[in-house]
Amino acid sequence: MLCRCGCAWDGNGWPCDGSRLYEPFCVNQCTGHGDCYMGFCRCHPGWYGSDCSRKKAGMEIDEGFLRRPWLQKTVVVPPASLPVPPVRVHPRPLIYVYDMPPVYHSRMLQYRIGADACMWRRFTESNGTYLLSMTYSVEVYLHEMMLQSEHRTYDPEEADFFYVPMYITCYMWPVLGWADFPWWHAPFAHSRPMHVANMILEAHEWLSTNFPWWNRRNGRDHIWLMAPDEGACYMPSVVYNTSIILTHWGRMGPEHKSGSAYEQDNYDMAMPLKMFAGWKGFDWVNKTRPHPCYDPEKDLVIPAFKSPQHFSASPLLGTPPFERDILLxxxxxxxxxxxxxxxxxxxxxxFRLAHDGDWATKYKIFIGTGELIPGSYTEHLARSKFCLVAPGDGWSPRAEDAVLHGCIPLVVMDQVHAVFESILSWESFSVRIREDDQALAAIPELLTGISPERVAKLQRNLVRVWHRFTYATGPLLRQTYRDVLVRNAEVHPPALLNASYMLPPRVSPFRPNRDFPFEEDAFSTIIQWLYHKINETRHG
Structure with missing residues (x-):
């Protein structure tokens, strides 16, 4: 619905006088067949489902979003909901999206205290739309794309996979510790892994007791997204051991300790058992051990969400390339x-090596904070030959930053898969070194010793895969990419590009790109990978 403000501040964070109307955010905007209440779809009579895309038998199709024309930029009527399918056969893989209870997803949007938190897009006061670059936006984005996808099926009996939508990182912040509900289970906000583990256990119980499809294959065909900093490291074993996990954190090996410097996320933290003795859910640790954080045989490391504005100055989106005068x-x-x-x-x-060794002056290697390295982040990336990819509290979106700016990733994280590393030939467009002190100290010698021809080959291979690191599925993102490409083409027409600074072809392959391969973006890559996993879910 259109919200009318009646308070000092509305749910989007704008001051209001009670007279303004605007559209709040819901996944697929309730397909135009429901009113959106800050993330929750209240379906119109005859329509049902978490996105109001399903109708009772005998009802006439009503394109409800036509009454609100601004929805046309975001809404997609799921092909499976149409009376006459657009194609004779649904393209595989066929994915059934569970209508999970709202407490696991849409209600999180109602509880959140941050106006932009948990979302990837937002309506303006005039009902225009713009993109957000929130770190964990992929949760809501991926849910929305699954709902809109031509691969979606309403028939679970024909489904190849089952997607379980849960807004876990949205719960971790800005709900847990700020709202007085929900809790899984003890009111102890300083152990986010405990609440997440219990939340997943409760969802698993709901799935396995209310429907037959989990038990049919023991969850091997169920897909869960784990976007927290340490991914699925503390996911309950009953779910992790068989399900497909989409994650940003590709840490391998069964023996692992929390690497987070954020105490609330330390999944090895001792629990105050005496204080909550006998409280339900305090046995969560025993239910999450032992298993790795990521298994390349069944799981996939996917990109973090980055809007096209994040790298609109990249030559990969049509701007003239900079001279790559920064080594690392x-x-x-x-x-x-x-x-x-x-x-x-x-x-x-x-940082200590670079600072003590004056690497900036000697080698043009810059390692530091924003205060130490002022200037445009996106321009610096576009000027760099190599960009560091190292962990943070767990995963870090530095690989995406590097690739989307045409910068060769220097990967420093042992026994950790980077984005799509199980399906892309990372050695063809990146450099990887060990974490040990000797290897780190030798970075200047290593990078200066790589020939221009080798650099150019790595760059050429990077150009072949960069589009798989960004999400461009959906009408809003498609149009945004087109707008960025058109705008860059107008600002940098071919005549100016030919006269601008360009490195010789043998040194750099980068030329302003004028198109985007939408069918090979990150979401499409996930779908392609799932297609090849169909048979594996039927056995085991």
Missing amino acids: YFRGDIGAGRRPEYSRGIRQKL
């Missing part, structure tokens, strides 16, 4: 004042 670049948290386990100590060690 990293700007961000260097672990100052953090616990020693933060980033496995990698960022801290590299």
Whole structure:
């Protein structure tokens, strides 16, 4: 629905006088067949489902969003809901999206205290739309794309996979500790892994007792997204051991300790058992051990959500390439004042090496914070040959930042898969070194020793895969990418591009790109990977 403000501040964070109308956010905007109440769809009579896309038998199709024309930029009527399918056969894989109880997803949006938190897009006061670059936006985005997808089926009996939508990171912040409900289970806000583990256990119980599909294959065909900093490290074993996990954190190996410097996320933290003795859910640790954080045989490391505005100055989106005069670049948290386990100590060690060795002057290697390295982050990335990819509290979106700016990733994280590393040939467009002190100290010698021809080959291979690191599925993102490409083409027409600074082809493959392969974006890559996993879910 259109919200009328009646309070000092509305749910989007704008001051209001009670007279303004605007559209709040809901997944697929309730397909135009429901009123959106700050994330929750209240379906119109005859319509049902978490996105109001399903109708009672015998009802006539009513394109409800036509009454609100601004929805056309975001709403997609699921092909499976149409009386006449657009194609004779649904393309596989066929994915059934559970209508989970609202407490696991849409109600989180109602409880959140941050106006932009948990969302990837937002309506303006005039009902225009714009994109948000929230770190954990992928939860809501992926749910929405699954609902809109041509791969969605309403028939669970024909489904190849079952998607379980849960807004876990949204619960971790800004709900847990700020709202007085929900809790899983003890009112102890300083152990977020405990609440997340119990939340998943409760969802598993709901799925396995109310429907037959989990038990049919023991969850092997069920898909869960784990977007927290340490991914699925503390996911309950009853779910993790068989299900498909989409994650940002590709840490392998069954023996692992929490690497987070954020105490509330330390899943090895001792629990105050005496205080809550006998309280339901305090046995969560025993139910999450032992299993790895990620298994490349069944799981997939997916990209974090990045809007096209984040790298609109990249030559990959149509701007002239900069001279890549920075050898290695990293700007961000260097672990100052953090616990020693933060980033496995990698960022801290590299900062000290770069500072003490004056790497900036000697080699044009820049490692530091924003205060130490001022200027445009996106321009610096576009000027760099190599960009550091190292852990933070767990995963960090530095690989996406590097690739989307045409910068060769320098990967420093042992036994950790980067984005899509189980399906892409990372060695063809990146450089990886060990975490040990000797390897870190040798970085200047290593990078200066790579020939221009080798650099150019890595860059050429990077150009072949960069589009798989960004999400461009959905009408809003498609149009946004087109707008960015058109705008860059107008600002940098071919005549100016030919006269601008360009490195010789043998040195750099980068030329302003004028198109985007929408069918090979991150979401499409996930779907393609799932297609090849169909048979594996039928056995075991």
